[in-house]
Amino acid sequence: MKILLVEPFFVGSHATWAKGYQQFSQHDVEILSLPGRHWKWRMYGGAVSLAQKMKKLKFKPDLLLVTDMLDLTTFLALTKKQTAHLPVAIYFHENQITYPWSPADADKKMERNNQIGFLNYTSALAADWVCFNSDYHHDNFLNALPAFLRQFPDFQELDLVDFIQQKSSVLPLGMDLKKFDSYKMEITNDIPIILWNHRWEYDKNPTSFFKILFQLKKEKIDFRLVVLGKNYQQSPPIFAEAKTYLKEEILHFGYASDLATYAKWLWQADILPVTNVQDFFGGSIVEAIYCNIYPILPNRLAYPAHIPLEHHQKHFYDGTDEQLYLKLKKVLLDFKASSTAFETKNYVHHYDWRIFARAYDDFFSNIVSDYHKLQ
Secondary structure, eight states, rough: EEEEEEEEESSSSHHHHHHHHHHOOOEEEEEEEEESHHHHHHHHHHHHHHHHHHHHOOOOOOOOEEEEOHHHHHHHHHTTTHHHTSSSEEEEOOOOTTOOOOTOHHHHHHHTTTHHHHHHHHHHHHHHHESSSSHHHHHHHHHHHHHHHTTSOOOOOOOHHHHHHHTTEEEOOOOGHHHHHOOOOOOOSSSSSEOOOOOOSSSGHHHHHHHHHHHHHHTTTTOEEEEEEEOOOOTHHHHHHHHHHHHTTTTEESSSOSSSHHHHHHHHHHHEEOOOOOOOOSSHHHHHTTTTOOEEEEOOOTTTGGGGGGGGHHHHEOHHHHHHHHHHHHHTHHHHHHHHOHHHHTHGGBBBBHHHHHHHHHHHHHHHHHHHHOO
């Protein structure tokens, strides 16, 4: 089967996912994309540019697989000669209805974020099937739609939420986790290493993370710190504060530009305390868990699905800073017993493409089969 994967924002996790599925799928997957920059403009204008590229393609797909960054209705309207007969699946990595925009974003203040959220809504309506990367994301989006639509003055069409629900499924994120295996190190640290490997943005709640570390340092509890993740020019100021205050604990502080460096630090680190207030899946967390880092996670978002239920008590806290502080302190003080008794890798290895690509292939084959039965 031939699949055309349409991605307007081809960078970072979006590009990694698309290339991963292309590599490990038994289907013939062609990627149609635009560079991953100016994300808002991609959501508004990407469909127009991609439609022009689609018209020049010699590739004849059996299925269109697009992502949430595409204005699907515009794309289908502009390519109707090529796409009118094709089944369409949309994959939601994130959505702009429930994503917590930065308070400093001018579009939020002027409520222009509703326009981008509406593109997600109409794209879900236009697709034949809607896929979410986690159960949390599925429920979060569909439960938020009624309130989102009620803000408009009339013709809110609330019954269409059920229409989207009926054609929705959860298809967890496929990842190339085995690529980390060749960098594995057998290291036992005398002083535990704490890891941050998320984007340097407000929705990852770095203030709570670093404030807890500041308190632990004041109490003279030993730890070392590795800070990875993509940093930006307008990153929260707490990062600069932490770089100064924790200079004696820091082993690495900054983006790892290559896989070897990133993987090395993941295998060396011991503990992953997470304070994030938003994650639709949590790819960086899954990567850390795969590299046998002991996770301490808030009991929210997509995280409960990544840990077997029988281990939840060890790895989850109630979401408050106080509970994370107490749990992290206990793990640090009893480091050997808490973090090295077993491998966390087994919690998440099933997300690897070598295992999971078959589930994707079967899912999309069934979509195409069912679509043609109904024609």
